[in-house]
Amino acid sequence: MNALNMLRLFAGSIVIAIAVGGCATQPIPGLSQPQSSGLGIDVTLTAPVGIFSNRPTQMYFAKIDGEGGILQQSIIRSNYVKDGRAYLLNAQPGAYVAVAAFFSRAAPGAPLSRYTTYFSKELVDQTRVMIGANDFAFMGSYVVGQSVGLAEADAVQTHYQNVVAPGATTGGFLHLMSGDYHYRGTLVERKNDEQTRNEFVRNAKEDLAGSGWTARLK
Numbered sequence: 001m002n003a004l005n006m007l008r009l010f011a012g013s014i015v016i017a018i019a020v021g022g023c024a025t026q027p028i029p030g031l032s033q034p035q036s037s038g039l040g041i042d043v044t045l046t047a048p049v050g051i052f053s054n055r056p057t058q059m060y061f062a063k064i065d066g067e068g069g070i071l072q073q074s075i076i077r078s079n080y081v082k083d084g085r086a087y088l089l090n091a092q093p094g095a096y097v098a099v100a101a102f103f104s105r106a107a108p109g110a111p112l113s114r115y116t117t118y119f120s121k122e123l124v125d126q127t128r129v130m131i132g133a134n135d136f137a138f139m140g141s142y143v144v145g146q147s148v149g150l151a152e153a154d155a156v157q158t159h160y161q162n163v164v165a166p167g168a169t170t171g172g173f174l175h176l177m178s179g180d181y182h183y184r185g186t187l188v189e190r191k192n193d194e195q196t197r198n199e200f201v202r203n204a205k206e207d208l209a210g211s212g213w214t215a216r217l218k
Contacts, residue, residue: 026080026081028207028211028213029079029211030211030212031090031211031213032090035133036089036090036134037090037092037093037131037132037133037135037136037137037216038087038088038089038091038135038137038213039087039088039091039096039138040086040087040088040136040137041059041098041127041140041141041142042085042086042140042141042142042200043055043056043059043101043141043142044084044143044144045101045103045117045144045146045185046145046146046188047146048148054103054105055083055084056081056084056086056102056103056117057102057103057104058077058078058101058103059077059078059081059086059088059100059102060075060077060078060098060099060101060164061075061076061077061078061096061097061098061099062075062076063091063094063095064094064097064128065094070097070099070121070124070125070128070156071159072163075099075100075163076088085200085203085204085207087207091131093132093133093135094130094131095128095129095130096127096128096129096131096137096139097125097127098119098123098127098139099119099124099160100116100117100119100160100164100185101117101119101144102114103115112179113179113180113181114181115181116161116164116165116180116182116183117146117183117185118153118156118157118158118160118161118164118182118183118184118185119144119156119157119160119185120156120157120184120186120187121155121156121157122186122187123142123144123186123187124156126190127139127140127142135216136213136217138192138200138201139192140190140191140192140196141191141192141196141200142187142188142189142190143188143189143190144185144186144187144188145185145186145187145188146183146184146185147183147184147185148183149182149183149184150182150184152184161182165180168180168182201217204217
């Protein structure tokens with residue numbers, strides 16, 4: 001097989017994997033009580049090499065409670081995601097940050113690979129929002145650059161790797177064989193202007209159609 005055909009096969013495998021991964025559906029969590037609140041974020045992950053980008057299928061958030069600032073000892077997973085727009089619905093009032101993103105991929109005939117990207121301190125700080133009762137907060141739209149491995153991770157990335165995946169092998173041969181890939185994520189672009197917010201609200205109303213959440217989106 002020549003190089004051109006190999007490239008076409010690889011690209012086709014990526015497209016199939018993304019299409020298969022995008023077929024999964026999640027139920028939209030309903031309002032647990034009349035004063036329920038939520039938040040949303042839009043994320044695109046740029047691959048370490050090549051022209052490919054990915055959209056997360058899971059986001060990890062932290063609620064800023066008590067001591068520790070952004071270095072919390074527990075995380076909260078998004079409970080609805082569509083096309084890279086991740087939601088935390090029925091969130092308790094308070095301050096929140098996004099700390100990591102996840103997606104998985106399986107090319108035809110290959111085992112499932114899992115990719116977790118831990119956000120830098122700069123990026124985590126940019127995502128911080130406050131939500132009150134009967135509220136919905138938008139964290140912004142982000143392009144996040146991925147870098148392989150955690151050898152050069154900052155303190156926030158190292159902390160949340162230990163929270164999200166304690167004991168995981170993040171380098172060497174065993175890391176490659178495990179199918180679990182751990183990346184550093186840094187801020188490439190952030191948008192949170194009125195146009196970006198309006199676009200997110202339009203998409204969110206479609207994403208959450210048929211649920212009580214659309215009344216929160218303004």
